[in-house]
Amino acid sequence: MPDSSLIDAARDFNRFYTNFLGVLNKAYLDSPFTLTDARVLFEIGAHDGISAVALVRDLHLDPAYLSRILKRFRSDGLIETKADPADLRSQIITVTGKGGEQLQELGRRSNVQIAERFDALALGESQIVVNAMQTIRSLLDPGVKRSPAVIRAHRPGDIGWIVQSQGKAYAEEYGWDMRFEGLVAEVAGKFLATFDPAMEYCWIAERNGINVGSILVTNGGDGVAKLRLLYVEEAARGLGLGKTLVDECIRFARAKGYRQTSLWTNDVLHAARSIYVKAGFRLVSEERHRMFGPEENGQTWVLDL
Numbered sequence: 001m002p003d004s005s006l007i008d009a010a011r012d013f014n015r016f017y018t019n020f021l022g023v024l025n026k027a028y029l030d031s032p033f034t035l036t037d038a039r040v041l042f043e044i045g046a047h048d049g050i051s052a053v054a055l056v057r058d059l060h061l062d063p064a065y066l067s068r069i070l071k072r073f074r075s076d077g078l079i080e081t082k083a084d085p086a087d088l089r090s091q092i093i094t095v096t097g098k099g100g101e102q103l104q105e106l107g108r109r110s111n112v113q114i115a116e117r118f119d120a121l122a123l124g125e126s127q128i129v130v131n132a133m134q135t136i137r138s139l140l141d142p143g144v145k146r147s148p149a150v151i152r153a154h155r156p157g158d159i160g161w162i163v164q165s166q167g168k169a170y171a172e173e174y175g176w177d178m179r180f181e182g183l184v185a186e187v188a189g190k191f192l193a194t195f196d197p198a199m200e201y202c203w204i205a206e207r208n209g210i211n212v213g214s215i216l217v218t219n220g221g222d223g224v225a226k227l228r229l230l231y232v233e234e235a236a237r238g239l240g241l242g243k244t245l246v247d248e249c250i251r252f253a254r255a256k257g258y259r260q261t262s263l264w265t266n267d268v269l270h271a272a273r274s275i276y277v278k279a280g281f282r283l284v285s286e287e288r289h290r291m292f293g294p295e296e297n298g299q300t301w302v303l304d305l
Contacts, residue, residue: 020117029109036061038106040069041095044079045103049092051084078102131209138208139235149212149241151248154202159188162214166231173234174268176292183291187228191216199225199256203248205232205241212236215245217252220262225253227263230272242275250279254305261305267297276301 028035073079078099084090118126167181205213213232220226227249232241253261281301
């Protein structure tokens, strides 16, 4: 169950957005139609003939309610119907010339409304709004095919995301205090300050243009590659991204001639430890600590290459 504050925020956004669009108004876009009327007319116009059964299914409407809307549309000359050759009990509905003209007018009014909203924004903010809309739909609409995750090299801004996302996530999931975020910032900052692209690397897992995972390899000296800051966002877990990121580190370390890969973790991170064990890492030491608040069991693992 999501945090109640997240649910409250979603409900608050829904109230804002319905008022923003004016969908609670009796008339949609200052036309003779309600929002439901417009949705039905748009759906009919988007198809080269559609049945009432399909409209009920796609728009989740009560059949009797839809029947009244269609009766009014026929009376106004906006639609016409003919027998469905595949089902004589059904009819195929299409828009008339008058209905098509009305659709064009609704589209024009909608474009004007959106343009007026965007004109009030600063340069570049319209794209930010559209990107946010696309993100909401890609995550919540089951009909949208989500792109597979891609693994790429870090870009400007990614290291800052690593610090912010891990500091927040581990505080929420494990109760670790800001000293952990400080450690992440220290590791990430040193990586940027002394980055040696010949022997070090950072991978970012990205899905639908959003960062969802990360891992670093740094040069620990004496032929040891250090695996640092493995992380996968909660929404992207279960996709095998953690294993993929660790495998990339091991492959890179071998290709660069390291003799060993080492890492430090805590035994409470069960999913990560499972990945390390399956990859062949072995536990070489552990110690109790309170570096981040709660008492934890820190562990050092190594993999001979």
